[in-house]
């Protein structure tokens with residue numbers, strides 16, 4: 001799998017581009033990880049996204065991850081300002097961002113240092129560095145540049161200094177904004193990508209702008225390509241599997257938005273919050289064109305209440321948020337559960353608690369989602385584990401919400417929010433859509449909460465239905481929706497709202513085990529870690545370790561059959577992106593150790609001694625890290 | 637389908653509603669509670685306007701006053717404390733064909749729900765809002781509310797409340813997009829009815845503050861107003877209230893006020909003694925958010941499919957040479 005490791009690390013550190021040097025045959029690689037790093041606003045992300053699409057078009061698997069600066073307005077040329085994108089390209093399907101970076105293009109040495117300090121670059125990583133700073137009029141900048149290049153050489157990196165500014169200023173007035181396309185050309189050359197495809201991609205990317213922008217960008221692309229062909233002494237090729245079906249290339253948040261469109265929901269109510277907002281941006285752009293609507297409410301409480309009002313009077317609505325906003329919605333979520341109003345709540349998780357780490361990924365809202373809102377408030381909790389999943393899960397969530405008249409919380413996270421991975425273009429079917437709002441007369445004597453004795457489900461009466469008039473209430477109520485405080489009625493309501501989860505649970509398929517059905521160790525995960533966990537398990541299995549993994553989409557309720565799976569392994573451990581106490585800390589013992597969220601839930605439900613390993617570093621867990629954890633666990 | 641005239645007439649007769657068609661559960665408010673008068677006025681209005689019970693929704697928050705929907709025989713949404721406005725907005729946006737009323741208390745609207753109140757004024761969605769302002773928290777048993785007069789002794793302010801009362805009228809009149817503001821008192825039922833009716837007929841966010849007696853916790857609060865009609869200032873105008881001769885005889889303290897004059901409305905609204913009663917402001921020109929957002933469009937599955945396919949096209953990577961010819965880049 002990791003053929004890149006065989007790439008020779010800097011034999012002669014500090015090479016300058018050799019004019020006229022023609023690369024030998026392209027080295028064939030199974031996969032490579034590339035980063036484009038710059039100050040924000042220099043178009044690194046557009047460059048990387050285009051590279052990803054071009055590679056995908058050729059038939060490579062890709063996973064792109066945005067690199068977001070730690071600060072909102074970082075000063076130019078700063079370590080904290082590293083902004084950009086990482087593209088993992090492979091010859092097969094790529095399911096996660098992978099380990100460290102193999103090749104990086106950096107627009108300045110400070111932003112690059114940000115990545116070096118973060119430990120994101122592989123030992124011996126190839127660096128293409130903008131060389132304009134060497135000739136800068138500010139001697140401090142020159143010194144910093146020279147010193148950094150020196151340091152990088154010493155660190156064993158393979159540094160190529162590239163005159164990006166110089167080359168681009170010959171073609172465009174504002175070279176700062178043109179460099180990214182020049183770099184795209186360089187990368188197309190390095191990875192032997194089809195230049196015609198790249199030109200087409202530029203036409204699509206800048207489709208909204210005038211033809212001149214497209215021509216200029218294509219000129220820069222060609223120039224970058226030509227420069228690399230004559231000046232670089234290496235070239236790679238990642239074998240492709242030709243694309244035979246149309247693929248969709250979007251990030252997770254756009255996929256969620258497309259899922260909202262495809263689910264037939266009419267209304268999305270939201271309040272801006274990172275990292276969920278880009279879904280709403282996307283929907284705001286297109287939803288209205290097909291008769292839907294995004295309402296930006298005055299806060300998350302209002303957004304959730306607005307969605308509940310809309311659901312109550314019409315089709316199921318959706319509200320989208322992240323951590324702090326999710327906390328604010330809790331009381332209204334409880335109302336929707338109590339009054340049995342369908343509602344989809346999407347929570348694109350970020351680091352918490354409080355304002356936490358807005359742009360960073362974490363899986364720390366699981367317990368708040370399952371058990372949040374006061375009182376016994378049973379709701380469905382699902383988690384998406386890939387980009388394609390983001391699309392289909394919304395459709396499923398809407399259906400469940402409407403069939404069971406309850407709240408479905410859909411968890412994504414900051415990792416999936418901006419990651420791109422191609423998936424087969426969905427084939428629309430009408431049964432994705434919500435049925436039209438029921439306006440038929442309610443039969444005489446029918447009650448608004450006529451709970452089915454087995455499933456707990458009751459038919460919902462919608463305003464406009466003759467004969468269905470009743471006052472819905474968040475107070476305890478009987479079948480007629482009359483406020484009732486007597487113990488029997490109270491328990492009847494609790495019982496039926498709870499039964500609905502069991503009724504759903506009976507329809508869930510047992511999740512399949514990745515790897516052998518039994519063995520020494522089972523890793524259990526949920527959400528965005530799926531790709532990394534399965535890749536790590538696959539690597540460990542190649543080394544002969546008897547490890548398998550299980551990934552849960554439904555966290556509440558959990559499907560049948562999981563108990564049996566857990567019992568077929570000698571040890572079970574969850575891997576999660578959240579906090580769990582470290583056993584090595586002096587005060588921590590079995591009586592006080594706080595387990596990570598899923599481990600806690602599995603332990604309590606299945607009475608199995610499940611361990612956990614978790615990390616809350618704000619970024620996706622790397623497959624190599626998981627491999628190490630697996631080995632440690634198996635040798636402990 | 638055609639229907640013979642006689643049957644049409646029969647149907648009309650059948651469809652015509654009586655007071656009982658709007659009377660839900662038996663009210664559980666204290667006797668003498670001003671909420672009873674508001675309920676009576678609203679039920680009368682529904683009958684007079686012949687509102688279809690199944691197409692009418694009463695939305696409330698939590699409080700004594702928010703029990704209101706339970707006593708109607710329409711659809712009702714008795715939600716959570718402070719959030720009646722956003723719920724009502726969601727209902728109206730999903731179903732602009734429904735008639736929406738909101739009943740809210742001074743704690744519900746002016747304290748916990750104050751943020752939503754301000755924004756509800758801005759949205760100016762077509763709904764009739766009744767603020768049952770009893771100057772106290774009734775349901776939770778006598779705590780100070782934002783509209784309690786300074787010095788008011790309550791369970792949380794045993795030595796008297798500390799702050800000046802908030803004036804819901806001036807606040808509402810201060811918000812951009814305000815389109816209808818009126819004040820009524822529960823103890824003059826004819827005027828209460830007329831004002832709620834005017835509010836109902838205004839297309840937009842019609843805000844009626846109703847001074848509501850709470851004999852349980854503020855038994856003497858409005859005694860002097862009841863005893864002395866001079867302490868009530870009736871606002872009259874050809875486009876506002878027109879008073880019956882009997883009322884005019886009792887309430888001699890009258891002021892001609894043109895409800896299109898917002899500056900004057902703000903001035904009058906700041907007066908607390910005498911209490912201004914009538915229509916302070918009305919502007920039928922303010923756009924309603926549901927109209928601006930084109931709410932209530934019918935969407936066929938075909939409509940959604942075409943829209944989705946167009947969106948998917950934007951993100952599709954086609955196999956070589958398989959790109960559909962008709963696709964516009």
Ligand SMILES: Cc1ncc(C[n+]2csc(CCOP(=O)(O)OP(=O)(O)O)c2C)c(N)n1
Nearest residue numbers: 698699700701717741742743744773774775
């Ligand atoms: C979130 C929340 N906080 C507090 C309460 C308790 N509570 C219920 S009604 C109410 C105040 C009611 O006062 P008001 O809105 O003036 O209505 P009234 O009872 O006077 O008609 C309070 C504080 C609640 N139900 N929910």
Ligand code: SF4
Nearest residue numbers: 666669700774850852
């Ligand atoms: S406590 Fe006051 S507001 Fe509540 S019902 Fe009694 S009189 Fe009315």
